[in-house]
Amino acid sequence: MISEHPRVRFAPSPTGYLHVGGLRTALYNYLFAKNQNGKFILRIEDTDRNRYVEGAVENLINVLKWIGLDYDEGPQKEGQYGPYMQSERLDIYKKYAEELVEKGHAYYCFCTPERLTELKEDQKAKGLQPKYDKHCMSLSKDEVKKNLDSGMPSVVRLNVPSDVKVSFDDIVRGRVEFDSNGIDDQVLIKSDGYPTYHMANVIDDHFMKITHVIRGEEWLSSTPKHVLLYDAFGWEKPQFAHLPLLLNPDRSKLSKRQGDVAVEDYRAKGYLKEALLNFVALLGWNAGDDVEFYYLDEMVRKFSLERVNKSGAVFDLAKLNWLNAEHLRKMPDQDLLNHLKEELSNSRFKDHAFSDEYLLMVIIAMKERVSFVKEYLEKSPYFFEKPESYEENAVKKSWKENTPELLSKLVEAFERLNHPTKEDYEAVLHKTAEELQVGNAKLIHPVRLAVSGLSAGPGLFDILYILGKEETVQRLKTAVEKIKIQ
RNA sequence: GGCGCGUUCGUCUAGUGGCUUAGGACGCUGCCCUCUCAAGGCAGAGAUCACCGGUUCGAAUCCGGUACGCGCUACCA
Numbered sequence: 389m390i391s392e393h394p395r396v397r398f399a400p401s402p403t404g405y406l407h408v409g410g411l412r413t414a415l416y417n418y419l420f421a422k423n424q425n426g427k428f429i430l431r432i433e434d435t436d437r438n439r440y441v442e443g444a445v446e447n448l449i450n451v452l453k454w455i456g457l458d459y460d461e462g463p464q465k466e467g468q469y470g471p472y473m474q475s476e477r478l479d480i481y482k483k484y485a486e487e488l489v490e491k492g493h494a495y496y497c498f499c500t501p502e503r504l505t506e507l508k509e510d511q512k513a514k515g516l517q518p519k520y521d522k523h524c525m526s527l528s529k530d531e532v533k534k535n536l537d538s539g540m541p542s543v544v545r546l547n548v549p550s551d552v553k554v555s556f557d558d559i560v561r562g563r564v565e566f567d568s569n570g571i572d573d574q575v576l577i578k579s580d581g582y583p584t585y586h587m588a589n590v591i592d593d594h595f596m597k598i599t600h601v602i603r604g605e606e607w608l609s610s611t612p613k614h615v616l617l618y619d620a621f622g623w624e625k626p627q628f629a630h631l632p633l634l635l636n637p638d639r640s641k642l643s644k645r646q647g648d649v650a651v652e653d654y655r656a657k658g659y660l661k662e663a664l665l666n667f668v669a670l671l672g673w674n675a676g677d678d679v680e681f682y683y684l685d686e687m688v689r690k691f692s693l694e695r696v697n698k699s700g701a702v703f704d705l706a707k708l709n710w711l712n713a714e715h716l717r718k719m720p721d722q723d724l725l726n727h728l729k730e731e732l733s734n735s736r737f738k739d740h741a742f743s744d745e746y747l748l749m750v751i752i753a754m755k756e757r758v759s760f761v762k763e764y765l766e767k768s769p770y771f772f773e774k775p776e777s778y779e780e781n782a783v784k785k786s787w788k789e790n791t792p793e794l795l796s797k798l799v800e801a802f803e804r805l806n807h808p809t810k811e812d813y814e815a816v817l818h819k820t821a822e823e824l825q826v827g828n829a830k831l832i833h834p835v836r837l838a839v840s841g842l843s844a845g846p847g848l849f850d851i852l853y854i855l856g857k858e859e860t861v862q863r864l865k866t867a868v869e870k871i872k873i874q
Numbered sequence: 875g876g877c878g879c880g881u882u883c884g885u886c887u888a889g890u891g892g893c894u895u896a897g898g899a900c901g902c903u904g905c906c907c908u909c910u911c912a913a914g915g916c917a918g919a920g921a922u923c924a925c926c927g928g929u930u931c932g933a934a935u936c937c938g939g940u941a942c943g944c945g946c947u948a949c950c951a
Binding site (some may be wrong): 399400401403433435436438439497501504512515516517518519541543545561564565566567570571572574575576577578579580582584585589604605606607608609610612630632633635637639640641667670671672674676677678680697698699700701702703704706707708709710711713717754755756757758767782786828829831832833835836842843844845846847848849 | 875876877878879880881884885886887888889897898899900901908909910911912913914943944945946947948949950951
């Protein structure tokens with residue numbers, strides 16, 4: 389049954405943005421496809437005209453592109469099984485709905501919404517489960533034709549057989565069995581002519597030759613309907629794999645109310661695509677070893693559906709943050725440089741020019757101290773502008789009465805230096821401290837404060853070297869004038 | 875309510891009958907390194923494996939029940 393080259397699909401509905409749960413589903417589909425040398429297809433399930441959102445499809449594609457999950461077939465990348473927008477396949481659904489009606493596996497229903505609600509309320513009042521009563525199934529062929537010809541609103545319903553056990557083998561959950569009596573006569577074609585998810589899904593998966601349906605757990609209870617549909621058509625069923633849900637910290641289904649759910653939100657906050665992908669992959673899957681840091685290609689190599697977990701996973705920001713920092717630290721300096729330049733061009737420093745050489749030095753100095761690219765600017769603004777103020781507590785702690793005098797001596801010594809290296813700065817500072825008969829710390833901390841305005845940062849001599857002699861001296865002089873002991 | 879799925883440190887998880895005094899990671903605490911802050915190293919706290927019963931010489935691992943959580947129960951996906 390498992391064909392040599394699997395075909396899987398990510399089939400989102402364009403509701404405006406890509407949900408992180410959707411991202412995880414897309415990722416697993418992608419990983420499985422690439423691991424198995426198969427195809428990853430993008431299909432847009434836009435069968436609900438009421439929920440249509442302008443630009444949602446383009447947005448979805450852009451986000452997928454940004455994060456690096458390239459699809460082999462889909463909108464803007466037509467393959468031989470298109471179109472990949474369900475709204476462009478209406479005639480196909482209609483044709484197969486008619487075939488089902490022909491075979492007696494489906495029937496036209498002309499019941500009004502009013503009757504349906506009434507029926508439902510009636511059943512609820514009697515403690516029965518709400519289910520369509522197959523009322524329209526008793527209509528004769530002529531009556532159906534007459535209604536249809538007269539333009540009466542109609543839907544097509546699946547004729548669910550009673551007293552049948554519907555089961556399938558889920559790759560992550562094992563054998564799952566349902567009783568057909570609990571399944572409603574699902575609407576297949578809506579009165580506006582559009583198919584419902586169930587209908588479109590089964591037909592498309594069949595004609596697009598999908599071998600594995602990998603989707604969220606919320607679809608598990610709908611699967612028997614799909615199985616019934618495959619059987620009604622006499623089609624071979626794909627393999628199913630239902631993924632565990634992503635959860636809020638309180639273990640409810642991940643929702644907007646309790647934080648960000650859109651991939652775009654995380655992107656805007658400065659999360660790296662590498663970190664996002666890595667993090668989301670680990671929410672429900674592991675290779676069985678201790679590896680937690682992954683790049684996409686390594687995940688592809690090690691991924692298998694058999695190792696996907698059954699239970700929901702809480703979306704834990706703290707771990708995402710750690711992974712982001714980890715990916716940032718391990719990123720090649722050249723890539724980091726591009727990120728930093730982009731960050732700078734969107735900041736208040738956008739009009740300043742910094743050489744690549746200079747920025748690279750900043751990157752090396754700050755690399756281990758940042759979790760986000762923007763922190764290069766937030767945590768060490770002094771590399772991009774002169775300190776505007778001096779950290780108050782640090783002033784209190786390290787700026788003593790004799791500090792201005794000590795620093796003046798140090799400045800003199802620095803000024804005599806010719807193209808100093810960081811070792812030169814260090815040697816001179818040590819020597820000056822010795823001459824002035826004070827500990828190194830008496831100079832180091834005030835210098836750090838004078839030059840950066842802050843008390844935390846990279847090694848002082850690295851900072852001085854990056855800033856350069858002229859800038860260092862200038863900042864020291866300014867600080868001596870501006871900082872007063874309180 | 876009905877049906878289905880799930881339940882190992884706060885969180886993500888390893889574990890598929892003896893190797894387990896249940897391992898790793900994030901987070902947290904402490905120590906080391908050190909001019910500061912990080913990173914790194916080391917150490918620590920943290921899980922009676924939801925509960926009850928059964929099978930077995932032996933169970934987190936197999937079986938049954940209960941509880942709790944979640945999903946579905948639309949002419950939404």
